[in-house]
Amino acid sequence: MSGGALLEVGGLAGGYGPLRVLHGVDFAVPAGRIAALVGGNGAGKTTTMAMLAGLLAPSAGTIRYKGEAVDSWSPAQRVAAGLVLVPEGRLVFPDMTVEENLRLGAIGRQARPHTAEGLETVYGRFPRLAERRRQAAGTLSGGEQQMLALGRGLMSRPHLLLLDEPSLGLAPVMVDLIFDAIGDLAGAGMTILLSEQNVGLSLELAERAYVLENGAIALSGSGRDLLGNAEVQRAYLGL
């Protein structure tokens, strides 16, 4: 099953202090595809993403990226290796301009020489950001900030993009725009792990999907399979 998996997670467990959020999570992200981690609020999606990015140390389990155990790597080392998180809530630098935000995205040693080329790519993909390049990021709409966060992530030249709740708090038209962009990125060969509450849209996009419930994987399969799954339809799609 691990043939062509860029990321393999086994037995991931832990949380915040005495609060255990994850109780042994296993999943894999196939290279060049979109995998989705879906589930409700509090299921452990953001905790999983934080552990993958190195922001939170798991109490047990392994994370293998490109076949290497990265558990002891710092967040910066993971970014340098192409494992890049676009965090929940976007976390753009509000007082900096759009362009300053993007330039900072390329702060990694591996990305810095390619800053100009990266800017061109991001502006090409999100013309809206090019129009607002001199505007303070804090004055952008939620959808534009999400584009910026995505663009900033792309500036670090990722091989695996971890997108944590990119649709959170966005207007439906913006959600469509962001999901289109995610689909385009995957079409261009990017590997993506998408963590989402928007289960329907995510399953439509995802090659592999995992339903996270109470800190463990409850269901897994292809996105299409899960879309047709009666339990998923009842619990997440309101059908």
Add this chain to the structure above:
Amino acid sequence: MRLLTTREAVPLLLVAAIAAVLPLLGSDYYLGVGFILFGWIALAQSWTVVSGLAGYISLGHVVFAGIGGYVLVLTWGAVPVWAGALLGALAAGLFALLVGLPVLRVRGPYFVILTFGLAEFAKYVVINIENALGRFGRLILGGPPLETLYWAMAALALAGTLAVVAIRRLRLGAGLVAIREDELAADTIGVPTVRFKLFAFALSALLPGFVGALFVLRTGYFEPAQAFDPVISFTIVTMAIVGGSADARGPVFGALFLVALSELLWSNFPQVYMIVLGALLVGFVLFAPNGVAGLFERRRAAAAAPAGG
């Protein structure tokens, strides 16, 4: 990229020009004032590295100057005077590296209080060591003449200014600013936050160690309560508030302003000096939170913006 932008050239040229002009006035008074001014510039620039750029506000920066001064008197007579000053700077940097890892884990007000407490703690440790040794102040006789100290301090001020200019251009500077704006976001874009903070902290301790050694050489004696006086830390922060601390201009403006003010008021109206200083602080915090440098920036932005609207 241009060799130097205006905001980089102004502070560098200002420091160099003042250093060149003051000796021409031909009086020890001006050399003495210049010595103090350059000392403050070097301290405020160093503070800017960790507190201005990375946003970790240190309220205990005097500890590095105190350590520098203490190492100088401890090594006095045993090593050449400049080696002693250099050892003082290295000791301050080493101290920052050692305490930095635990201290830099806390942010915001906790960091402010921790740095203040750390400096006071160091002060009392040194006081107790000196008491146990039966020493109450140490005299230094035969230090370098004022003119030599003046040029040494001018070099430190220039070095500090140059350091801030250079760091802002490097990956380190961009990373520190990212840490200031949002440390979690800085982590996710690949800033080695722990390493950068520690490096900045150690860097911001080196020059103060040297400055502290020169202060001791100038006064001719070392007394712990004076060398670790928390008012020195407060004054550094005041200069940063008055001048600004986003780039190398602020510390120069702030130090110039406060030294000029203290020379004018202290000699003529010593009673009102602290009152005026307090009023100024309140005024700047309320109306010009980014200091004099921030005011220039705002005027420039207003001039660049299209009229009307």
